Structures are given as structure tokens and as C-alpha cells.
Amino acid sequence: xxxxxxxxxxxxxxxxxxxxxxxxxxxxxxxxxxxxxxxxxxxxxxxxxxxxxxxxxxxxxxxxxxxxxxxxxxxxxxxxxxxxxxxxxxxxxxxxxxxxxxxxxxxxxxxxxxxxxxxxxxxxxxxxxxxxxxxxxxxxxxxxxxxxxxxxxxxxxxxxxxxxxxxxxxxxxxxxxxxxxxxxxxxxxxxxxxxxxxxxxxxxxxxxxxxxxxxxxxxxxxxxxxxxxxxxxxxxxxxxxxxxxxxxxxxxxxxxxxxxxxxxxxxxxxxxxxxxxxxxxxxxxxxxxxxxxxxxxxxxxxxxxxxxxxxxxxxxxxxxxxxxxxxxxxxxxxxxxxxxxxxxxxxxxxxxxxxxxxxxxxxxxxxxxxxxxxxxxxxxxxxxxxxxxxxxxxxxxxxxxxxxxxxxxxxxxxxxxxxxxxxxxxxxxxxxxxxxxxxxxxxxxxxxxxxxxxxxxxxxxxxxxxxxxxxxxxxxxxxxxxxxxxxxxxxxxxxxxxxxxxxxxxxxxxxxxxxxxxxxxxxxxxxxxxxxxxxxxxxxxxxxxxxxxxxxxxxxxxxxxxxxxxxxxxxxxxxxxxxxxxxxxxxxxxxxxxxxxxxxxxxxxxxxxxxxxxxxxxxxxxxxxxxxxxxxxxxxxxxxxxxxxxxxxxxxxxxxxxxxxxxxxxxxxxxxxxxxxxxxxxxxxxxxxxxxxxxxxxxxxxxxxxxxxx
Amino acid sequence: xxxxxxxxxxxxxxxxxxxxxxxxxxxxxxxxxxxxxxxxxxxxxxxxxxxxxxxxxxxxxxxxxxxxxxxxxxxxxxxxxxxxxxxxxxxxxxxxxxxxxxxxxxxxxxxxxxxxxxxxxxxxxxxxxxxxxxxxxxxxxxxxxx
Numbered sequence: 001x002x003x004x005x006x007x008x009x010x011x012x013x014x015x016x017x018x019x020x021x022x023x024x025x026x027x028x029x030x031x032x033x034x035x036x037x038x039x040x041x042x043x044x045x046x047x048x049x050x051x052x053x054x055x056x057x058x059x060x061x062x063x064x065x066x067x068x069x070x071x072x073x074x075x076x077x078x079x080x081x082x083x084x085x086x087x088x089x090x091x092x093x094x095x096x097x098x099x100x101x102x103x104x105x106x107x108x109x110x111x112x113x114x115x116x117x118x119x120x121x122x123x124x125x126x127x128x129x130x131x132x133x134x135x136x137x138x139x140x141x142x143x144x145x146x147x148x149x150x151x152x153x154x155x156x157x158x159x160x161x162x163x164x165x166x167x168x169x170x171x172x173x174x175x176x177x178x179x180x181x182x183x184x185x186x187x188x189x190x191x192x193x194x195x196x197x198x199x200x201x202x203x204x205x206x207x208x209x210x211x212x213x214x215x216x217x218x219x220x221x222x223x224x225x226x227x228x229x230x231x232x233x234x235x236x237x238x239x240x241x242x243x244x245x246x247x248x249x250x251x252x253x254x255x256x257x258x259x260x261x262x263x264x265x266x267x268x269x270x271x272x273x274x275x276x277x278x279x280x281x282x283x284x285x286x287x288x289x290x291x292x293x294x295x296x297x298x299x300x301x302x303x304x305x306x307x308x309x310x311x312x313x314x315x316x317x318x319x320x321x322x323x324x325x326x327x328x329x330x331x332x333x334x335x336x337x338x339x340x341x342x343x344x345x346x347x348x349x350x351x352x353x354x355x356x357x358x359x360x361x362x363x364x365x366x367x368x369x370x371x372x373x374x375x376x377x378x379x380x381x382x383x384x385x386x387x388x389x390x391x392x393x394x395x396x397x398x399x400x401x402x403x404x405x406x407x408x409x410x411x412x413x414x415x416x417x418x419x420x421x422x423x424x425x426x427x428x429x430x431x432x433x434x435x436x437x438x439x440x441x442x443x444x445x446x447x448x449x450x451x452x453x454x455x456x457x458x459x460x461x462x463x464x465x466x467x468x469x470x471x472x473x474x475x476x477x478x479x480x481x482x483x484x485x486x487x488x489x490x491x492x493x494x495x496x497x498x499x500x501x502x503x504x505x506x507x508x509x510x511x512x513x514x515x516x517x518x519x520x521x522x523x524x525x526x527x528x529x530x531x532x533x534x535x536x537x538x539x540x541x542x543x544x545x546x547x548x549x550x551x552x553x554x555x556x557x558x559x560x561x562x563x564x565x566x567x568x569x570x571x572x573x574x575x576x577x578x579x580x581x582x583x584x585x586x587x588x589x590x591x592x593x594x595x596x597x598x599x600x601x602x603x604x605x606x607x608x609x610x611x612x613x614x615x616x617x618x619x620x621x622x623x624x625x626x627x628x629x630x631x632x633x634x635x636x637x638x639x640x641x642x643x644x645x646x647x648x649x650x651x652x653x654x655x656x657x658x659x660x661x662x663x664x665x666x667x668x669x670x671x672x673x674x675x676x677x678x679x680x681x682x683x684x685x686x687x688x689x690x691x692x693x694x695x696x697x698x699x700x701x702x703x704x705x706x707x708x709x710x
Numbered sequence: 711x712x713x714x715x716x717x718x719x720x721x722x723x724x725x726x727x728x729x730x731x732x733x734x735x736x737x738x739x740x741x742x743x744x745x746x747x748x749x750x751x752x753x754x755x756x757x758x759x760x761x762x763x764x765x766x767x768x769x770x771x772x773x774x775x776x777x778x779x780x781x782x783x784x785x786x787x788x789x790x791x792x793x794x795x796x797x798x799x800x801x802x803x804x805x806x807x808x809x810x811x812x813x814x815x816x817x818x819x820x821x822x823x824x825x826x827x828x829x830x831x832x833x834x835x836x837x838x839x840x841x842x843x844x845x846x847x848x849x850x851x852x853x854x855x856x
Contacts, residue, residue, distance in 0.1 A: 497820035498727040504822050505731065510738045533820060 021049050022152065029160045035059065036179075038164065039071035042157045043137070047073050050149040052139050056115045057126075059135035059161060060087065061176060067098070067136060068176055074140075075115060076205075076214065097123035098136045103151070105144040114138065122146050126158035134161035192286040198272075200235035203281060212255055212286075219258075226258035237268055238282060252293075253286065265290045330405075330426040336380060336419055338373040347426070353397050361397040368394045372407075376422050379409045391429065404429040482547035489540045496536070500529045538671035545678045552682065554707055557596045559623045559632060560585040566603045567621070573611055580618040581611075589625045592632055594683050594707040602676045602687075606636045606699045609672065614640030617696070625705070631685075635700040643691040651689075652677045676701075683707045717834060718742040720761035722752040722778070723796070724770050728819075732765065735823035741830070749773025753781060756788050763830055768797045768808060776811040783812030792833050796821065 025045045032038045039057035046052040054074035058067045067085040089095055094114060097104040103124040106114065114121070121140045127133040137157065139150050186193055192209035196202055205213060213234065215227040237253045253268040266286040274280050321344075324331050330347035334340050343351060351372065353365040371392050379388045389408040396403050405426040412421040503526045506514060514522065544550040563583045567574070574581050592599075610619045617639030624633050643651060652673050673687075680687050684704045691697035719741045723729035726747070733743045744759050746752040748770045756764065764782070768775035775795065782788040795813040808816050817829055 493820050494725055494728065498725075498731060500820050501728065501731040501735070501823050504824065505735055505738070508824070510735060 018049070018149075021045070022149075025153070026156060029156060032160075033164065035161065035164045036070045038160050039135075039157065040073075042153055042160075043071055043073045043139075046139065046150060046153055050139075050147040050153075052141075052147070052150070054116055054119065054121070054140040056138045057135060057157070058085065058138075059126075059176075060133070067094070068180070069115060070176070070179075072115070076210075094123055094136060094138075098125050098133050100125055101127070101130075103146055103154070105141065105146070116140055122150065124150060124154045126154055126161055128155070128158050128162050131162065134158055189285075191288070192266075194234075194284045194286075196238065196282045196284065198238075198280055198282060200231075200238045200282075209286070212258065215258065222261065223258045226256045226261070230255045230258070234268075234284075238270060238284065252289070255286075263290070264288060265293045327425075329428070332372065332424045332426075334372075334376050334422045334424065336422070338376050341421065350394060350397065350403075350426075357397070360400060364395040364397040364400065368397070372424070375407050376409065376424065379411065379422055379424075380419070392426070394426070404433060406432075479547065482543045482549075485539060485543040486547075489536045489543070492536050493533075496529060496533055500526070500533065503529060535671070538675060541675050542671065542678065545675070545682065550679075550682065552595050552707070553597065554593055555596050556591050556593050557599075558591055559589055559634065562596070562600055562603060563621055563623060563634070566600060566607055569604065570607055570611065573608065577611055577614075578616065579611065579614055581620075582618070583621040583623075585623040586625065588627075589623050589632065590705055592703065592705055594703055598679045598683060599701075599703065602679055602701055603634060603636075605672045605676050606687075606701065609699070610636045610638040610640065610697070613697070614638040630705045632703045632705050633700050634703075635698055637696065637698045639696040642693040642695050643689070643697055644693050648689050648691065652687075716740060716742040717762040718744060718759060719830060720744045720746060720752065720755055720759065720764045722746040722749070722764065722770065722775065723767040724748060725767075728767075732823060732826060736827065736830075739827045741827075747771075749775060749778035752778045756782055756791065757785075760788075761791060763833060764791055764793045765826070765830070766793050766795055766813065768795055776807060779808070779811040779813055792837060794829060794833060796826075 025042070028041055029038055032041065039059070043052070043055040043057060046055055052073070055072070056069050056075060057071040058069045060066075061068050065087045067087055085092060085094055087095055087098070093104075093106065097106075103122045105122050106120060108118060108120045116138050119140050120142055121138050124137045124139060124146075125133040126135040126137055135158075137150075137154055139146075141147075186204070186206045189206060190208060192212055193206045194202060194209045194213070195204040202213065212230050213227060215224045219227075233253060233255055237251060249268075249270050251268050253266045255264050255266060256262075257264050265288070267289045268284060268286055270282055270284040272280060272282055324342075324344040327344060328346060330350055331344045332340055332347045332351065333342040340351060350368050351365060353361045371394060375390060375392050378390065382388050387408065387410050389406060392405050392407050394403040394405055395401070406429050407424055407426050409422055409424045411419050412423060414420045503522055505511060507519065507522050507526065541550070563585060567581065567583060607619070607621065619639075620635075620637040622635045622637065624635075625631075626633065677687050680701060680703065684707050685702045688700045688702065689697065690700075719736050721729055721732050721736070721743060723732065723745075724747050729745055729747065733745055736743045744755050744761060746755045750773045752764070752766065752770075752775075753773070755761075766775045766779060770778070775797075779793050779795070782791065782793065792814040793812065794815040794817055795808040795811075796817050796819060797808070815829060815833055817826060821829075
């Protein structure tokens with residue numbers, strides 16, 4: 001199982017390059033005063049020159065009985081950190097191997113727990129000749145055959161250990177203790193701590209770091225992948241931040257929890273350190289800030305929300321201010337003590353004044369404030385009322401003008417029903433009061449006017465009554481006149497009846513024959529009496545019409561019949577004149593409903609007038625019907641003397657003939673046209689005249705086809 | 711041939727001039743004439759003389775023409791004697807009032823004697839046209855008109 005180590009003379013068999021390497025190491029060891037460095041250099045040399053893949057060096061604890069690992073190659077630092085062998089454990093295979101002079105080979109199947117678990121290795125005691133061993137070196141090997149360089153190195157290292165342990169022995173002891181302590185401390189830190197070279201190659205890692213960056217042999221595929229990813233991320237972080245800098249660098253690093261698979265956010269603190277023997281390395285501390293980041297995000301979110309709501313509140317307040325300021329009426333908010341909490345711009349003008357203002361504005365403002373306070377205290381006593389209004393006498397601070405205002409106050413309660421604010425709106429009453437005064441004046445004026453109208457109305461009513469009485473009196477007088485005229489005409493008739501009768505009898509020879517001169521005189525008496533009778537009859541007609549005592553007797557008759565009748569009645573006169581008298585009744589003239597007797601009277605009058613005032617030429621009677629107005633017209637057209645325009649209306653007046661002289665050449669009473677016009681009006685019609693001097697006249701009787709009884 | 715009696719006309723008129731004028735002209739025209747100056751007298755004369763026709767002025771003293779007419783028309787004996795009303799009033803109501811009182815005709819004054827005689831002749835002719843029993847009147851009228 002073991003055999004003697006090769007003698008020193010085997011060196012001669014070595015090739016020159018090997019000799020050179022051994023010399024270099026020897027020099028290095030001689031120059032070194034550090035136990036750990038020497039051990040490390042030694043096994044590194046073995047790895048380089050003897051093809052050793054894994055190796056550790058353990059030394060005797062200077063103070064205790066433990067065997068401590070001080071250098072390793074090809075093994076994770078944690079594997080050796082907690083590896084301690086008690087030399088008192090004499091049955092421990094390694095303790096046994098230590099006590100031997102030769103090296104011992106452990107096959108891979110050995111069940112003993114060693115730093116080189118699971119592989120075959122040589123345990124080479126580090127001793128000089130028969131001296132007690134200074135330490136033990138474990139070197140991996142696949143067979144019991146041991147490389148001569150290993151043995152050579154063991155002797156060299158043993159000497160080195162002996163040399164270093166004999167001289168500064170106490171220091172080495174202390175160093176070992178510190179090293180142990182450091183490992184413990186590092187492992188005790190909950191944050192992952194790593195020591196790497198500048199390329200990110202791991203030198204030392206504590207157990208928390210190993211969880212992230214190393215996977216055990218039996219780890220799952222996912223775990224391995226996570227670890228590989230973490231290593232990559234970590235190297236990348238180092239290369240971008242730590243390389244070339246000695247200062248502490250700080251950055252965030254997102255890694256994966258190999259077991260959970262969840263994201264972990266770390267703060268990576270890395271700093272470069274220089275060590276004379278180890279060269280430049282990087283110490284990295286990872287601080288888990290996953291929860292911190294989440295908390296920070298939440299804080300940021302709530303801060304942002306806060307800012308937004310603050311801005312909204314500010315906007316709201318701004319809007320409220322704008323609204324309040326835009327109201328022309330002063331608005332004030334006071335607390336229950338009567339102190340002003342808020343006021344808009346119009347209110348400011350009344351209740352605040354710059355200190356630079358004069359004495360009187362200050363006084364007015366104080367007075368206004370006192371009035372307001374007293375009003376608000378009134379409001380406060382009226383608990384239970386939502387609104388309260390009253391009048392306050394204020395003064396404009398600057399002008400000193402009296403300002404009567406109507407104050408309307410509302411109370412604002414909090415959730416507990418306590419009064420927190422009183423909101424008061426002031427409304428300028430100046431205009432209202434002026435308007436009231438004006439209204440009062442107006443009312444007085446109106447009342448005055450009404451009184452006057454009343455008086456005027458009463459007076460008017462009195463006048464009306466007077467007029468009514470006068471009217472009645474006039475009517476009575478008129479009726480009396482008509483009655484008088486009727487009586488008079490009757491009284492006239494009686495003697496006239498006798499005159500006419502006796503004249504008639506004389507002319508007819510009732511009382512015997514009369515002479516020619518007597519005959520002539522009697523004829524004169526007769527004609528004058530007849531004229532007088534005609535006058536009396538006409539007057540009687542007018543009187544009857546005006547007294548409303550001319551009855552209408554409406555019947556159906558034909559206008560053409562009436563024309564023939566009128567012409568035949570005036571036949572003697574027509575024959576005496578040398579006039580051509582013709583009648584034209586147009587077709588379509590309907591039967592008329594009217595007072596036949598009166599229509600005939602009018603037509604007789606108009607025709608006899610036409611005959612009377614036409615010396616030569618013709619007289620034409622033309623009857624027509626206006627269907628649209630349902631009016632009958634009978635025109636009496638003559639070629640007589642004519643009537644000047646200005647006299648057209650006069651001829652219809654009573655007792656009018658154009659020749660008004662006593663010796664007028666035409667007979668007649670002068671009442672004919674006047675009566676005709678009155679009769680036509682009674683029947684709802686009229687008489688029109690078209691005439692010019694020398695061009696004849698046309699009198700047209702117009703009557704409704706259906707007269708109405710009035 | 712029996713000479714027929716001249717028709718007797720009773721002229722009732724308060725105004726003497728007019729009454730005598732009508733009487734003179736009626737006699738001149740061939741009528742027998744009796745005169746009365748008021749309504750009462752008219753009733754007496756009518757019952758006494760039984761005239762063929764009565765010429766009755768309406769405005770009369772003591773008893774007016776309307777009343778006299780009503781009484782004559784109410785009397786069985788005198789009912790059939792025609793009465794011609796004579797009035798100076800042409801105002802509405804007079805003619806109607808006369809007709810209601812029972813007058814058979816109406817003449818407005820002034821009325822010339824020949825016009826009055828013409829109206830009397832017309833009335834008497836109407837009566838004859840009735841085929842009434844007063845043959846004497848008819849024959850006398852006939853003789854007069856012829």
C-alpha cells in the first residue's frame with residue numbers, strides 16, 4: 001500500500017528543464033517567509049509540473065491539536081474552510097498517515113471523509129527525516145504509484161515548514177487563528193460575499209454566495225442553469241463596473257434564486273484590493289434589496305399618488321378661489337370665534353386695508369369688522385337654522401360712503417355636527433334702497449295720477465250726464481218740433497183745403513159762370529195754392545223722416561215696371577218738352593225688395609228734375625245691377641245745363657235750387673232732392689251725381705236689391 | 711119708370727167752410743147731402759136718415775170720428791153703410807187707426823171736391839159690385855154715371 005520515497009539522487013535522472021523548475025521553486029521557497037503562500041506555491045507547482053489535479057496542504061495547529069488546511073488546489077475554498085482533523089483522533093486514517101514516514105495511498109472507495117472526497121489520493125506526511133511531521137499533503141492520484149516530484153516537493157515543503165515554523169512559529173499560529181476567525185466571520189455574514197480575481201474567477205465565497213454561484217453535484221438541471229446564469233451576470237457586472245477601479249463601486253444586480261427560480265435584486269458592492277502575494281483581487285458583497293426595491297417602488301407610487309392628489313387639491317382650491325373671487329358680492333368665511341378664515345376680493349376691499357392707509361379707512365375697516373362679528377354672533381345663537389339673513393350697515397373704507405348690505409349667512413357643520421364655519425354673503429342694498437325710494441315716488445306719482453284721472457273721469461261722467469240730458473232735451477225738443485210742424489202743416493191744410501176747394505168750385509162753374517179775367521185770377525189762386533200745398537207736403541215728409549215716423553213698406557217689384565210707370569205719369573210733361581226720353585233696363589236686373597212707393601217717389605223726382613233742367617236734347621233712364629255688391633242702379637242722364645262742381649253737395653240741401661232768386665225760372669219747392677236723398681238713405685242706398693256745366697247731369701239712384709228694415 | 715132717389719151722403723165735418731163746400735159740390739154733382747158737425751150728431755143723423763155713404767172727418771169735437779165709426783159699425787142697422795174717413799193728418803197711424811175703427815176708405819185732406827166725389831162714386835160702385843141688396847142706390851148711381 002505504500003513504499004519508500006525516492007532518494008534525492010533521483011534528481012540526476014531528471015531532465016534539465018525539470019531541474020530548472022525544481023531550482024525555481026526552491027528559490028521561491030527560500031525567498032518566502034509565509035507559510036500559507038509557500039504551501040500554495042508548492043501545490044500550484046505540483047499541478048503545473050507533476051500533473052496533479054487536486055491537492056491540499058494541512059499543517060499542525062501551533063496552539064492546539066488540530067490539523068488545519070492552509071492551501072488547496074482544484075477544490076472549492078469552502079470545502080476546506082470547515083475541514084478540521086483532530087490529531088488526537090489516532091484512528092483517523094489521515095492521522096495514521098501523518099504518523100508514518102512514507103506516503104499512504106487512499107483509493108477512491110475509501111469511506112473516510114477527506115478534503116479530496118471521492119477520488120484516489122496520496123497522503124504524504126511533511127517531515128524532515130525522523131522529525132515529527134510538520135504537516136500533511138494530500139495529492140490526487142489514480143494509482144498507488146507516486147510521482148517523484150511529489151516526493152521531492154514534500155521534502156522541500158517539509159523543510160520550508162520546519163524552517164518557518166521553528167523561527168516565527170508564534171506568528172504562524174496567530175495567522176492560522178485569524179484565518180479561522182475570518183472564515184467564520186465571512187460565513188456568519190448573511191449577505192453573500194465573494195473574493196474573485198479581476199476576471200471574476202472565484203477565489204473565496206461564503207456559504208450564502210455559494211448558494212447563488214455554486215451547484216452541488218446532485219443539483220437539478222434548473223439549478224445548474226440558474227447558477228451558470230448568475231455567474232455570467234456577476235462577471236458581466238464586475239467587468240463593467242469594478243475593472244480598473246480601486247474605489248468602491250455600487251450597482252444593482254439582478255440574479256436568480258437557484259432554488260426558488262424567482263428574481264432577486266442585489267446591490268453589488270465591489271472593491272478592488274491588492275495583495276503582494278495574491279495580486280489584485282476583487283471583494284464583492286451582495287446585499288439583497290429585493291424587498292427594499294419593492295418597498296421603494298411602493299413608496300414612490302404612494303408618493304406619486306400623493307403628489308397627484310396634492311396637485312388636484314391645489315387645482316380645486318385654485319378653482320374655488322377663482323369662483324369666489326369672480327362673485328361680485330363680498331363672500332366671507334369665518335370660524336365660530338368670528339375670525340375671518342377666507343374672503344374674496346370684493347370682501348377684501350371692505351374688511352382689509354393696507355397699513356399704509358390713512359386713519360379713517362382703518363377706522364371704517366374696524367367698524368365693518370365689528371358689525372360683521374356681531375352679525376355672525378347672531379347667526380351662532382340661532383342654532384338649528386340653516387340660513388340667516390339680516391341687514392348690516394357698512395362703510396366703504398376708502399370713500400367713506402355708507403353701504404347698506406343684506407347679509408345672508410349659512411353654517412357649515414363637520415361630521416360630528418359641530419359648527420366649523422359660517423359663510424356670509426353680502427349684497428349691496430344701495431341700489432335696492434334707491435329703487436325702493438324711486439318705486440315709492442313712482443307709487444305716489446301713480447296714486448296722484450290715478451286721483452286726477454278719477455277726478456277727470458268723474459267730471460267727464462258729469463259732462464256726459466249733462467250731455468245725455470241735453471241730448472234727451474234736444475230729442476224732446478226735436479220731437480216737439482216735429483210734432484209742432486206736423487200740427488202746423490195740418491192746420492195749414494184745413495184752410496188751404498177750403499181755398500183750393502172753393503177755387504175749384506168757382507172754376508168749375510158750381511156757383512155760376514165766370515168771366516175770362518175772373519177765370520185767369522182763379523187759375524192763379526189755384527196754382528199758388530197748389531204750390532203752397534206741395535211745400536207743406538214736402539215739409540211734412542221731411543218732418544216724418546226726421547222724426548222716424550216714415551214707415552217702410554217692403555214689397556217685391558220689378559224696376560222695369562216702375563220705370564214704365566214713372567214715365568207714363570210724367571207723360572204730359574214729356575210730351576210738352578221736345579226731348580227724346582228713352583229707358584234702358586239691362587238684362588239680369590232682378591226683382592227688387594224695397595219700398596215701392598218711396599222708390600217711385602225718388603224716380604219721379606229725378607226724372608222730373610231732368611226734364612225740368614234740360615231745354616233740348618235727351619233724357620235717358622238706365623237701370624243696371626251690380627252683382628258683386630248686390631246693388632241696383634237707376635241712372636237719369638240728361639243733356640241739360642249741368643251743375644258746377646262746387647255746387648254738387650249744395651243741391652241736396654233743403655230749399656236749394658241753383659237759382660235762389662225769388663223769381664227763379666224753374667218751379668219746385670227746392671226740397672225734392674233733399675227728400676230723395678233722405679228716402680234713398682232710409683232704404684240703405686244713395687244718390688250719386690256726375691255733372692259739369694254745359695255737359696248735362698247724371699243722377700244715379702243706388703239701392704240694395706234687398707232692403708232691410710231698420 | 712120710377713125716378714130713383716138720389717144717393718144720400720152724410721158729410722161729418724166740424725169746420726163749417728169745408729163742410730158746406732163739400733156739401734155744395736156734392737149737391738152740384740147730383741147727390742143728396744146731410745150734414746153733421748160732430749160725432750154725436752153723426753150718429754143721430756145716420757140713424758134718422760140712413761145715408762148711402764158717410765164722409766167722416768176724424769178730428770171732431772164731442773165725439774171723434776174713430777169713436778163714431780166704431781159705434782156705427784157695431785150697430786146692426788148701420789153696419790153696412792160705407793164710411794170714407796177724411797183727415798188732414800197724413801202721419802203714420804191715422805190711416806191704420808181709421809181702418810181699425812171700421813172705415814172702408816181713407817182720404818187725405820186737402821182733398822179737392824172732384825177727387826172726393828170720385829172716391830165716393832168708387833165706393834158706391836164697389837158696393838154695387840158686391841151684389842148687395844141696396845138696389846135703389848145701384849140704380850140711382852147708374853143713372854148718375856150714365
